[in-house]
Amino acid sequence: MKIGSLVKQRPSVNQLPNEDYDSRIGIVLELGTPKDEYDAGPTVWVQWQNQPDWAVESIKYLEVISESR
Numbered sequence: 336m337k338i339g340s341l342v343k344q345r346p347s348v349n350q351l352p353n354e355d356y357d358s359r360i361g362i363v364l365e366l367g368t369p370k371d372e373y374d375a376g377p378t379v380w381v382q383w384q385n386q387p388d389w390a391v392e393s394i395k396y397l398e399v400i401s402e403s404r
Contacts, residue, residue: 336394338363339403342381345396360384360400367391 336342344359360383367378379397380389 336363336366336379336397336399337403338365340399341401341403342379342397343400344392345398361386363403364389 340363342361342363344361346356346358350356361381363379364382365380367380377394378391379394381392381397382389
């Protein structure tokens with residue numbers, strides 16, 4: 336995963352199989368690092384489609400759709 340990669344949010348582990356899921360799509364703006372041992376691991380800043388600001392997301396909840404060059 337690199338800056339500029341197109342990503343999609345994976346369904347939550349609490350997602351029930353019969354529930355509809357609407358995945359969000361966004362662009363990676365910046366790579367982050369965990370602050371301490373209690374963090375969720377490596378993170379990235381993502382600009383989600385139709386959202387005015389960015390969000391910090393754990394990479395384990397994201398799927399790369401298109402890798403940046």
